[in-house]
Amino acid sequence: xxxxxxxxxxxxxxxxxxxxxxxxxxxxxxxxxxxxxxxxxxxxxxxxxxxxxxxxxxxxxxxxxxxxxxxxxxxxxxxxxxxxxxxxxxxxxxxxxxxxxxxxxxxxxxxx
Amino acid sequence: xxxxxxxxxxxxxxxxxxxxxxxxxxxxxxxxxxxxxxxxxxxxxxxxxxxxxxxxxxxxxxxxxxxxxxxxxxxxxxxxxxxxxxxxxxxxxxxxxxxxxxxxxxxxxxxxxx
Numbered sequence: 001x002x003x004x005x006x007x008x009x010x011x012x013x014x015x016x017x018x019x020x021x022x023x024x025x026x027x028x029x030x031x032x033x034x035x036x037x038x039x040x041x042x043x044x045x046x047x048x049x050x051x052x053x054x055x056x057x058x059x060x061x062x063x064x065x066x067x068x069x070x071x072x073x074x075x076x077x078x079x080x081x082x083x084x085x086x087x088x089x090x091x092x093x094x095x096x097x098x099x100x101x102x103x104x105x106x107x108x109x110x111x112x
Numbered sequence: 113x114x115x116x117x118x119x120x121x122x123x124x125x126x127x128x129x130x131x132x133x134x135x136x137x138x139x140x141x142x143x144x145x146x147x148x149x150x151x152x153x154x155x156x157x158x159x160x161x162x163x164x165x166x167x168x169x170x171x172x173x174x175x176x177x178x179x180x181x182x183x184x185x186x187x188x189x190x191x192x193x194x195x196x197x198x199x200x201x202x203x204x205x206x207x208x209x210x211x212x213x214x215x216x217x218x219x220x221x222x223x224x225x226x
Contacts, residue, residue: 043217
């Protein structure tokens with residue numbers, strides 16, 4: 001079993017839809033949770049960084065962590081064609097980026 | 113913030129040869145990383161490039177196969193040695209900006225080994 005499980009998709013949604021992207025994990029020591037967006041032929045860019053359980057909102061993006069269920073989510077409201085990308089979840093036991101475990105990424109396509 | 117450039121952006125190489133990938137950052141950074149992203153697999157850390165000392169390699173990666181140099185705080189190279197088709201992958205340079213608490217990635221080097 002992988003430490004971090006993420007459905008690779010692809011996930012296709014119409015423009016304006018609410019998108020829900022999810023990851024599950026097995027390591028209960030994970031404390032820091034990240035979401036990255038990766039456009040085709042580009043490097044990943046950090047979208048959200050959260051610590052422990054709870055919600056964090058940034059514009060149209062909301063990150064949610066449920067440590068009791070070992071489940072994290074990224075919600076995108078009012079999705080746009082420019083949101084079409086691969087979204088990687090990632091997590092670590094300690095702060096910083098030296099020991100980060102990534103999910104495989106979910107490919108999202110927002111249809112105009 | 114940090115802007116990272118990588119050279120080459122892509123290459124096609126023959127089995128048994130070596131390729132050196134360069135990573136240049138527009139500001140001085142302490143933490144610099146090299147990742148591999150293979151098709152259908154998650155992003156995997158190869159090593160942390162340490163300025164002035166040997167790189168710290170992750171399990172499954174060895175210095176003989178992936179020698180790394182870090183001569184200063186803005187530049188690093190990763191060499192993929194004695195390549196085989198299994199080394200075909202995207203190789204990404206990344207930095208952590210202290211104070212910014214953010215990780216930045218370069219655009220990647222797409223390597224194909226025939």
